[in-house]
Amino acid sequence: MLKVESVFVIYGRSSAVREASLVVNEGEIVTLIGANGAGKTSLMNAITGVVPLHSGNIWLGSSRLTGLPSYETVRLGLGYVPEGRQIFGSMSVKDNLTLGAYTECAKTRLGAVGPVGWFLRSSVFQSRLKNVYQLFPILEERSRQKAGSLSGGEQQMLAIGRALMSSPKMLLLDEPSLGLAPNLVRDILRLLRRLRDEGLTILLVEQDANAALKIADRGYVMERGRITIEGTAKELMGNDQVRQAYLGKSVA
Ligand SMILES: Nc1ncnc2c1ncn2[C@@H]1O[C@H](COP(=O)(O)OP(=O)(O)OP(=O)(O)O)[C@@H](O)[C@H]1O
Ligand SMILES: [Mg+2]
Numbered sequence: 674m675l676k677v678e679s680v681f682v683i684y685g686r687s688s689a690v691r692e693a694s695l696v697v698n699e700g701e702i703v704t705l706i707g708a709n710g711a712g713k714t715s716l717m718n719a720i721t722g723v724v725p726l727h728s729g730n731i732w733l734g735s736s737r738l739t740g741l742p743s744y745e746t747v748r749l750g751l752g753y754v755p756e757g758r759q760i761f762g763s764m765s766v767k768d769n770l771t772l773g774a775y776t777e778c779a780k781t782r783l784g785a786v787g788p789v790g791w792f793l794r795s796s797v798f799q800s801r802l803k804n805v806y807q808l809f810p811i812l813e814e815r816s817r818q819k820a821g822s823l824s825g826g827e828q829q830m831l832a833i834g835r836a837l838m839s840s841p842k843m844l845l846l847d848e849p850s851l852g853l854a855p856n857l858v859r860d861i862l863r864l865l866r867r868l869r870d871e872g873l874t875i876l877l878v879e880q881d882a883n884a885a886l887k888i889a890d891r892g893y894v895m896e897r898g899r900i901t902i903e904g905t906a907k908e909l910m911g912n913d914q915v916r917q918a919y920l921g922k923s924v925a
Contacts, residue, residue: 674699674874675720675843680729682715688727689715691898697843702865702875704885704906706919707895713878714756716895717847720876721753722746733843747776752841756848756878758832762821766812769820769831770805773838774798805834808864826857833864843874850881862888882919886910894919 675697682690690712697703707713718724720731722743731738736749743753752773760769771793792798806813809830815823820831829849836844846865850858858881866888869875879885886892886906894902894915902915909915 674734675876676730676732677716677720678730678732680716680719680731681727682712682719682724683727684715689898690719692729693895693898693900695893695900695903697874697876699874700869700872701890702869702877702888704877704879704882704889704892705895706879706882706885706892706909706915708918711895712898713895714847715898717753717755717845717876717878720746721751721845723753723755744776747839747841750842752836752839752844754829754832754836754844754846754849756851758828760820760823760828760831760835762819764820765817766820766823766831767802767816769835770802770812770838771798773835774801776839801838801840805837808837809834825852826854829853829857829861833861841873843876844868845876847878848880849877850879850884858884882915883910883921886920 677693677695680690680693681688693716695703705713705716715724719726720738722738722741722745726739729739733749733751738746738749761772774792811827812830812834815827820828823831833846833849849861853861862884865875865877877885877889886909889906891905892903892909893900894909902909902912904912910920
């Protein structure tokens, strides 16, 4: 489903991603493991169009994502939960979720006020919102509250919910468990497995490699901008190099 071919990301003179290639097949959870500064976020940002590629190609099915701005990658089916959540703290929980569906309402291209109002009343929007509230009942309880006043775990749920509002074919998550208590990490990973079982394809960057490999089908290891090891989750868990470098303590 997602094919990343020889991607380079260069900031000024330093290359953060060097000739990275990876594949995520439909219905898989694939995890990307690597130390701080390895280039994981840069690669995720390049796939989703947040930062430009220097070279290489990215495909989502038969759609070429290379060089597309992020709103186009959302329209073509990518949902992104970025590092650090990036929710809009001064807006309400519901407005954050609504923004997640914005590309859908922009699809109508009918001008500003009319189609937005129309879309918000549509059954498509309402059923997506209901779906997110079913996954995360706390977000419905807090729907009018400012997003910035949510707890860290609730903000992470909101970031995932917002990404799901565009009804993506594929979800990319960058360290969703960062700063969360162990039981919440487990909840989030369990949720990802459930979403995968319901048909979503997932690319997950996760600091807790042990926990990520437990739910993943396959994984890639990134070191200094390059993909250096790849394999099934089982192979990676049994790989001495991976065990030594990444499989220390796990909370989940
Ligand atoms: N906008 C930027 N401008 C310049 N350099 C950057 C920028 N973003 C990242 N870098 C550099 O690129 C390299 C890769 O960073 P990146 O954030 O992609 O790593 P990461 O694997 O996500 O790390 P972490 O696990 O800490 O999140 C680092 O050396 C970083 O300092
Ligand atoms: Mg990062």
